[in-house]
Amino acid sequence: MQGVRRCRPLSEGGIRLELSPTTSPLAIDVEETTETRIQRLISENPVVIFSRSSCCMCHVMKHLLTSINVHPTVIQLDDHEIPALTAAGDGGVSSVGDSAPAVFIGGERVGGPESLVALHLSGHLVPKLIEAGALRKDSCSQ
16 A cells, blocks of 8 residues: 655755655655656556645545545645646646645546546546556456
8 A cells, every 4th residue: 555645845955755654755856846756756656646735635535546445646745836736747737726636547637526526426437547557457346
């Protein structure tokens, strides 16, 4: 199971990702721009949730995904990093916003909690997760 990743600024202007609870911090190349780092995280992880640390809807999205046996990578961005999300994924996406998180599945921006729930209720979420490699076909009941 993947832990929550929290982005913390380093004194040199770089970023450190902290995995909790059992892994140690991962240092990020200080030469890597925030936009590049976000794009890399989207491409390296089948399911990524970006949110502000103060966003409660991230918990709702994570709970929905874990209830179908998917463990997303959760990245908490600092306020100054939020605008960089607009440059990442799908050739430019809207930002996380003031309170809603943004979820990416298979490198594609799905949207916020409403979009994720709508995908689930329409029966399209599980096939999308299977296609992204986040869920095995034999491990779901849908």
